[in-house]
Amino acid sequence: MEYVKTADNGRPDMRVNIGSLQLENPVMTASGTFGYAREFENLMNLHRLGAVIVKGISLHPRQGNPPPRIVETACGMLNAIGLQNVGVDRFIAEKMNYLAGLNVPVIVNILGDSIAEYEEITVRLQGVPGVAGIEVNISCPNVKKGGVAFGTDPKMAASVTAAVKARSKVPVMVKLSPNVSDIGAVALAVQDGGADSVSLINTLIGMAIDLKTRKPALANVIGGLSGPAIKPVALRMVYEVAKKVSIPIIGIGGIETAEDALEFMLAGATAVQVGTANFINPRASEDVVDGITAYLMKEKLPSIRSIIGQLELS
Amino acid sequence: MEYVKTADNGRPDMRVNIGSLQLENPVMTASGTFGYAREFENLMNLHRLGAVIVKGISLHPRQGNPPPRIVETACGMLNAIGLQNVGVDRFIAEKMNYLAGLNVPVIVNILGDSIAEYEEITVRLQGVPGVAGIEVNISCPNVKKGGVAFGTDPKMAASVTAAVKARSKVPVMVKLSPNVSDIGAVALAVQDGGADSVSLINTLIGMAIDLKTRKPALANVIGGLSGPAIKPVALRMVYEVAKKVSIPIIGIGGIETAEDALEFMLAGATAVQVGTANFINPRASEDVVDGITAYLMKEKLPSIRSIIGQLELS
Amino acid sequence: MSQYQENATVTRIEQLSEKNYRLTFESPMIAAATKPGQFVMIRTSIGKDPLLRRPFSVHQVLNNGLIQIYFKEVGRGTGILGHAKVGEKFSLFGPLGRGFRLSKDKPAIIVGGGLGIAPLLLLLKENCRLKKNCDQDLVILGGRNREEVEPLLTDFKKYGVTVRTSTDDGSLGHHGYVTEILKSIPLVDGCTVYACGPEAMMSRVAGICAEAQIACQVSVESVMACGMGACLGCSRPDNTGSYTHVCLNGPVFDAEKLQWNM
């Protein structure tokens, strides 16, 4: 990796590379927690993000699950949105124009029910101005078909990766599911499949029950657990994957503050994604950027890259 | 199952059967969170428990991990006790006498590095007065050898179960790890191996980092996540396993109150274990017993058994 | 459509009945931007539990940048707010959502049940300001008992509007439901019914208005994570067989645009 020092303004160098993707800073927004970015334009400075990852896009529009779709749990939340989205064509037509106008790389999170669907979405996204990368969601627990299997079986994960990679000119990030016995094995398979990077973790599969009604709290019965509650699991998985793969890792799971983000980077993440925290503090991702900068200045570290993987084991 | 109504005192019938084990109520204490019960004798009425499960016992004494062994996380905690225990012989000699004097079934949680070790501990526990059951820990994430593999691979899990079962005259409960892709498959294997019941979940593997020192917060680097944070994952797994197996299920994970316990029972658990909550409220397990009784009376339900698995799906 | 995160200080606490509270916050930016029917998301804890913000309709906007919410203690979040102290600060985020569409010359019938009364005071205020004179308008407020309804009456009556009441136990006004009052009055052509209350009540109001072929706007609830369109959690079936989102397209909807279980 080669970083040209553009300006010597005394501020720490926040740039990181995710494969060929160069980011001004390591803070992205997690898919499904930041809408299509525009929702946040009055609430924060979108241009200060490292990258924007948009809500998962499928080949055809999806209506999503009936309500209730969310329920709060201890220090976390469950969601079963059911991947509601407008489909790749309307996404390109209606959302990409605005996104392309942002000064930050836009990464499109995609999901399919079959390898053919993943391929087709990838093909349609090629050449669309503003699409800087693809994040392949092989881990969504909410849809009965596809999702779970792709992310759980290393061979399947490698196949999807290879299929998307073969059709993509932009870098491919594969998003791993935590609901597996050996996430390191899946990460390795995905690396072998050609992934430029891996992001982790997606949500843990969970459930909540309303004792009053004796019904599941979510209409979909099960949902994805996110938020601070899952951070210890996410950190452990990033650490585990970092020992296995050589491609960059993007850490996700319960990140609310710069401290959280820096912990993920110490564990081996090159960048991070802020998810559920956006709901609680719409400025969370920008606050994380500010906080990392402040930390580096306080610690007199010239570059964020000197943090990555620097966990000290005694 | 056959329940003789002993007294018609207007109070709900709290009895449940775990295979041939008859419990006065469905509330047990989780292994490793209740010492050897005696620690709590001045703090609650031990005789009111459904069962006591003691700290995991190995063939030989184990010193456990260096400190720090615990760290708090969002709505949870990580522990890496490292299965410190006095070994099965000293356990029998020093602890069982007191435990046998309690008016409640005592279930001994065991763990080994090999099938032979599990067998040997089982053999030594046979005929010891007061030992009402064995809980086989195939899921502990803290010890490098053994633990993880047994709980992750359905075949291995079945083998351990069969080996212990073959040598035990008392009922065998197998405690499942949540760190797997398909807990239903492991549960089924364990049932096929002859388990009388399954208990779940053990802790999720997690990690915490101290940004100030840039070191892992636990000396053991990784540890087991417990407490309210994991409850949604535990509930989901109980629900999933209940759809697969026909043997009784004991629900564990973040249970603090009677409401929590009742949710697990709706999801399909015949009984529950109270773990981390014992640290916060030493009376937690007795409070859960009281709370369940109060709930049944309020709802005018004559028996706790009418709750089990009664989750309403619309 | 500007929204703000404000660290708002509690300036006044009124316990209006056993579980119902009215809190006044100093929140000048949100106060200046709020329209009737919009809501705020309030962070109730300093820790990570309860994690999510809680949605509350803006009940009143007062001078000097003050806003009020009127709420019932039903769980942990509202429990924390119910025990707030003057001087305490909470993070408010808003104003959010689409509020009521007011009309200068159409008679308004404002129907509130229980805590659904909350957004209607600001609605009435704006309605009367717009019309200068609102003596053609009617307010119907209902609740479980006198304690729940009476404390709010003066605030509504000060706008010179006719206020009728009902209570489930008959302790104040009509013994029964607000919908029975609504049903009993002549619904003049061109008038608009504005309603907020329990789902069953609104469903009934929607039915009455559909039958009488008059406009009906309802403010509905939904669980919410973000309150601003980012999570897609607040879905509600609409009349097309698809879902609409309460935080973005509501909380106020034309009743006919929603699906009702009648």
Added chain:
Amino acid sequence: MSQYQENATVTRIEQLSEKNYRLTFESPMIAAATKPGQFVMIRTSIGKDPLLRRPFSVHQVLNNGLIQIYFKEVGRGTGILGHAKVGEKFSLFGPLGRGFRLSKDKPAIIVGGGLGIAPLLLLLKENCRLKKNCDQDLVILGGRNREEVEPLLTDFKKYGVTVRTSTDDGSLGHHGYVTEILKSIPLVDGCTVYACGPEAMMSRVAGICAEAQIACQVSVESVMACGMGACLGCSRPDNTGSYTHVCLNGPVFDAEKLQWNM
């Protein structure tokens, strides 16, 4: 060895320096049972976060069932306690652990550094009560600066004992460490040193006492989940190459029984 969970009311709050507070609780059962060096576990949140109780040495036992803790605001739990209001209730659990072993006729040298001063006031009180006269005894208190040490001096001095002080910045007493004072005084045969403070300080005290061959009791810390022997989380290397548990066998240990990094 009776322990209690008590819902204790805060009756007094003293901010002794920038981050250091002294809280008085009405906790009659714990107050009656506490011996010097024992501690209580306090639940700081009403929600599930922070989840675990926090350990604090009992600083003083007063009349009328009151106990005090003296603590520094270092994180979320102590942050909540630092912002407590008179009348607020917290769940206290205690008394826990093994305290100091006092002796009626041996001179005592009591050495406290920083927040380690907390348990020493009750120790001194009991020590003087036991001996009737403690003018042979010596108290050495140290801290970062005058602000940290001075507010506690009157409380210690009222027992008629000699109190010497040190501060890191020299703003009060000896400019340097308490261990330098300890080192500089003659350690009479048969006296006991009681110490509580930062790890490095206690390690040094243990070394000085070992060299002088006099008894030394230290109160040490450890992360704790349960505080009562159930979790085995509070392990600390002892002098046998094994682990001891701070909550059960401590927090007060004979210094020679522990492993020290010197």
